[in-house]
Amino acid sequence: MQPHPNSPAVPMRMAAVPDGKGGVVHKMVPVSAAPARKVKRKARPAPDPIHANPEAAAQALKLFIERIMRLQDEIAEMQADVSDVFLEAKSQGYDKKGMQAIIALLKKEKNLRDEEEAILDTYKTALGLN
Numbered sequence: 001m002q003p004h005p006n007s008p009a010v011p012m013r014m015a016a017v018p019d020g021k022g023g024v025v026h027k028m029v030p031v032s033a034a035p036a037r038k039v040k041r042k043a044r045p046a047p048d049p050i051h052a053n054p055e056a057a058a059q060a061l062k063l064f065i066e067r068i069m070r071l072q073d074e075i076a077e078m079q080a081d082v083s084d085v086f087l088e089a090k091s092q093g094y095d096k097k098g099m100q101a102i103i104a105l106l107k108k109e110k111n112l113r114d115e116e117e118a119i120l121d122t123y124k125t126a127l128g129l130n
Contacts, residue, residue, distance in 0.1 A: 011031040016024040049057040086096050105113055124130050 012028045013031050014026055015029045017027045017029070019025045049060065086099065089099060090096055108116075121130070
């Protein structure tokens with residue numbers, strides 16, 4: 001569209017305009033047409049449970065801490081059990097480091113184990129360790 005010969009020239013700028021298909025198209029638009037800016041809303045702070053209901057909050061906090069402490073005790077017991085199993089295996093002649101290496105391998109997916117093994121073999125061959 002051509003401007004009317006008697007009208008003043010409108011300053012233009014290049015702008016990214018949505019194309020309606022999820023993308024943008026660069027077009028010339030009048031300078032006065034400012035891009036629509038998104039208004040950022042401030043995130044609402046989480047309500048402070050202690051100020052809202054101090055007695056209930058203190059009770060809930062106490063329950064959380066007791067649960068965490070109970071879980072930590074269970075973890076410590078399980079770690080002691082694992083140590084006992086390793087000691088039993090060692091008493092029968094098995095190597096703890098070897099067993100830990102096998103456990104680590106079993107925790108990995110087969111394709112990852114195969115890839116690591118291939119790389120290790122390549123490096124061993126390159127260094128003449130095979």
